[in-house]
Each structure stands twice: as C-alpha cells, then as structure tokens.
Amino acid sequence: MLPIIKVLGSASVGVLLFQLLHLPMPWLLGPIFSVMLAQLTIRTKTSWVWPSWLRNCGLVLLGAAIGEAFTRSIFLNIGNYLLLMLMLNIVLLFFCILLAFVTQKLTGMSFMTALTSSIPGGLSQSVTFAEEHKGIDLGTVTYFQVIRVLSIVSIVPFIVSGQLLPDAVHHPEEPFWKIALYVLLAFASVPLGKLLKLPVAYFLAPVVVGIVINAFGVQPPAIPDSMLHAAQLSIGAYIGLMLKPDMIKLPWKVIMMGLISALILLLFSYGCSIVLAKLAQVDMITSFLSTAAGGMDQMSLIATAMKADPAFVTLFQLFRLLFIYFIVFPLLQWAANKVTRKATDLS
Template sequence: MALVGGWAFHLLHLPLAWMLGAMCATMLAALLELPVVARTRPMRPPFAAILGVTLGATFRPSALPQGQSLAVLLIAITVSTLLCGFAGYQYLRRIAKFDPITAYFAAMPAGLQEMALQGGQAGGDERRIALIHACRVSLLVLVVPLTYGLIYHIDSQKTPLMTRTASDIASGDWLWLAALIVVGWGVARKLDMPNAPMIGPLLLSASVHLLGWTEASPPHILIVIAQVVIGSALGSNFVETRWAVLWQSLRHGLVLVPILCGVCLSVAIVAASLVGQSFGVVFLTLAPGGTTEMSLIALALHADVALVVSSQLIRILLVNLGATSLFRLRQTRRGSS
C-alpha cells in the first residue's frame, strides 16, 4: 500500500514523492481500518540508519557556517524553539483546554516518541501528546515540500544522491556504509541518544566525510525504500485511532502548525540576511518538524542539507535536554509558592 502511494506521487513528479505518497496511502488505509495496514514503526530503525548515513554524506567543511553567521544561527534556533514552545502551550492550554502537563509536552517542537514518553512519565495524556505531534509532523511534511516545489519548481528526483545506482558503489564503499551504520547506531544506543538509529550513523557519517576519509553514500534504491518505510511509519501513527479523537487532534494541528510556521517565518526573515543564506534554507533550519523528515525535505529540495541537518539536531537537543528540566523547575516553583 505504501509503495503504491509512493509510486503514484512519483508519477506526478511531486517533491519527496516516495515518503509523501507512502505516508498519505498508509494514513488513508489506517483511517479506513483496512486490514492491509500494520504498524510499520518497528521497521523504521534500520532504514532511518540508512538515511542517517545518506544525510551525513552531504557534510563538507564549507557547508557549515562560521563565526558571526554560526552565532546568529544558534541564536535564531534557540529563539524560534522557545517561541514555538511558548505559543504552542498557550494555544493548547487556553484554547484547546488541555491539562497543563499534556499541553506542555504536546507543544514542545521535538520528536513524537521522546515527548510522548516524557509527558506520560510526568502525568500527561501520552496518547493525546503523540497524536498532536503526529498531526504536526504529518502536516508539515505534507505542506512544506509541496509549497517549496511550487515556488522553486524543483524536481527532487534529480538530486545527486538520488542518481547513484548500486553498481556505482565500490566494494570498499559498501564496507564503509555497513560500518557507519553498525558502529554509529551501536554507540548512539550506548549513549542513550534520542533517535539513536538515525542520529548515530548521521554523526559518524558526517565526521568521516568532513575528514575526507570516504565519499561513500547509499544507492538510490535504498534511499527510496527508506523513504517509503519512513512515510508509512508516519501514516501508521493513526492506526486504531477513532475518528472523533483524530479530528480533535487534527483540528488543533491545523491551527497549531500555522502558528508555529508563523514564528519560524518571522525569525527566518530576520536571520537570513545576517547568516548569509537564502530565506528558504533558513526556514528549513528552524521548521518544527521531525529531524528525519525535515532533513529529507532539505535533501529532496536541493537545500543546504548539512546546514539544515545540523540545525535540526541542535533544536532537538535543546528540547530533549531542556523540556523536562524546565517542566520540573516550573513544578518546583509552583509547589513552593
């Protein structure tokens, strides 16, 4: 089902066709309660590792900002993350009437699994937090590439990394790819990193490519399969979800996403000229979608992938390290007052 959806979007020459098509087809099948749908999230880790190595292969010393540009970008990421969290919380708490804990963790612009787990442990509604994040990421993944495709008339199938065939890769490069996946994933898991299957191989791949030790990257067919799996995993978040519950989350997501995008657009307008990058690239560095999904969008849209990937990692790190700490501080202050 996911493959059929990806193929249909590919024939329509839509940006990020394989992931978007798989996501939409799986989501539709899930909502129609078709028996062909099963949760594909368990299949995601190894293919996320492949994407991690692919994204890491785009890193070059010249790709990362230096000096003042780096400082401005870090400030922009921090400001947009804080503003997105604040604006999201205000909407979900005051308008959507979520309880404070659920509203807090549902508003944080970070990964679905991490925020749902932390929110559940803090006493929030884990299911509702997960659905809000699933709707946010799904809407952003659907809207951002289509909007960029219309504005910039980009053919994502002509991306250099999407033209390599298996025969183009030497046997030594296959060994590099396997080592980057196994070692990167293993070390990240030992260090208990968020999204370890992708982040570990990505960081290791970026390191060896920056050092010039290899130029290896996965072939086109593996990247396509990985996109289909990632897309179907996104769509399968809606399996066994009642229409009433889904509509409530989707309704709030349709309001929340424009609010978050408005915040990021405002910060991107100010930061773009100071960083020396185009507005479109800076927005992708700030966009509050999933790390994997936003990085894939950057790859498909020929954006500065290394810049987008590193910025998204910084944003996720900020939220994962800071969300629970800020929540505990807030609860402590309330308890003492």
C-alpha cells in the same frame, strides 16, 4: 507477514500515484498519505504493522547520505551560526509558551498538557515525558505531536517544491564495495550511538561516521538513489501509521486545535526562515527546512530529496533538538514538579 505486506502494498500504491500526478517527493509523501488513508478507511481482520527496524534501516541510510555532505567548511563556519541558532530557539520557546496559553483557553486542557503538546521536542521524547507525569494527558500530547509531524512533513515539500535551486552536484558512480563498506560502517555505528545516548541514534550515529571520514580528508561514497528511495518509503510508511483511529475519538476542540497549532507553528517557522535566509545567506528551501518543527530526521530527509543543503539543515535541527532536551525539558520537569507539589499541598 500479512500486516507488513498490506502496508508495503499501500505504500507502493502511494508512490505510483504521486509519480503519475507529478507530485513532490513521491517516495516519502506517497507512502505517508496512502498508508494513513488505508488504515483509517479500510477495515480488515488483520492489523496494520510496519516494524520499527525497517524504519530504523531507512534512518541509517539517510544518516549515511547526510554524513557524506558534512564537509570541513561547515565546521569552519559553525561559530558564525551559534548565536543565531540560540536566538531562534529562544524565540521559538516563548512562542510555544504563548501558543500553549491559547490552547489551554480554547480547549480547557491543563496548562502542562497544552505546553507539552505545543513544544516540538520530538514525538517519542514528548510522549515519554507525558507518561511520567500524572497531570499531563498522554492521548492529547500524542495526538498533537503526531499531527504536527504529519502536517509539517506533508505540507513543507509542497511549499518548497516550486522554488528553484542550483543544479545538484552529480557524483560519479562509486564502486559497489565502497558503498557497501560505508553502509556497513553506518550500521555498525548504531550500538555505539545508543551507548552514548545520542538523540535518534539510528540517524545521528551514521551522520557522525560520515563526519569522521570527512575529517580525515576522505570523501565518503554517495548513497545511490535506489537506496534513498527505499529509505524514504520505509520512513514514510512508518509515519503514515502514526495517526491511529482512536486519536479521532478525542474531543473535537482538541482535534481542531491540534491541526490549527500545527499550521500556526508552520507559519511561524516560515517567518523565522526568512530571517535566517537573509542573515545566514542560504537559499529559502534550506532555511525553511532548518527552522521547520518537523523533526531532525524528517527535515533532513526532505532536504536530501529536494537537493537542498542537508548538512546545514541537520546542524540547525540538531541544535534545536539539544536545546529542547537540555534546557526546555528540564524546565518542564521543574514546572511539572511545582504543579504536583501545589496539588499535594491543597489536598
């Protein structure tokens, strides 16, 4: 229990500091920064551990909160966004290929390593893909994907915090039994989500529960702020532990290029968000979070905390995730097999 208590204590200190300094999203960003700095600077005999089940509980609560926001009107308008989502993701793919060429030239890593590092396809999926192919450097891919998530999740709230949104709709207090029943349904949906192989099942299965309830004309209860704060702290502590001390031992060119590529992707996403905001007629916070390559669950969490439109953000992030899973990763698989065959022929 001591390693978990250490992380919880560090995360709590981060929350308090961010609240005292009036910084955005103290329950998410506070734990990310404090836990990351603590594990990198404080040397103790015990390790730093935050069980994945605690992070998963946070994802379930977040998914339930976002599922409540998926009203019928969103699905009535989904056809208007399909072509826009497809075009934005095709542009993102070509931009990542260009970024991979630049990364290869500046660092000397293989092109497949640079490409797998540059495409924002989700941390676990990208790492798994790298593990399955001998020509791809696993450590480099892990570092690039981790630093991208950390950079985007850390910087985006500061960019959008100064922008104004209409006052959030205040829901009346729901009876405890309604909230408890909805949360139980959200947790019960996870095994089915895993069986159906939904991406990020702990997050997406509860979203589907909220969508189904809404489809029957019943408004799901709003998740209380106290639960969402606990979810943010749990997810933030987990993200803060992603950057391991051994990642800093990579060549300095790789370390610097990881940071630079994450910032370049962030700037590119901001440019795409300006186009999306005008074409889809949404506010800039919602638009930016929809295009930012920081992960569906993280961007949806920020949208919920910032009182943006989490359903719109989740819809666009989910489309990008599926686009990368079913189009980009199969293309990467084909390219990796081709490179392997060429290497075998030469030998």
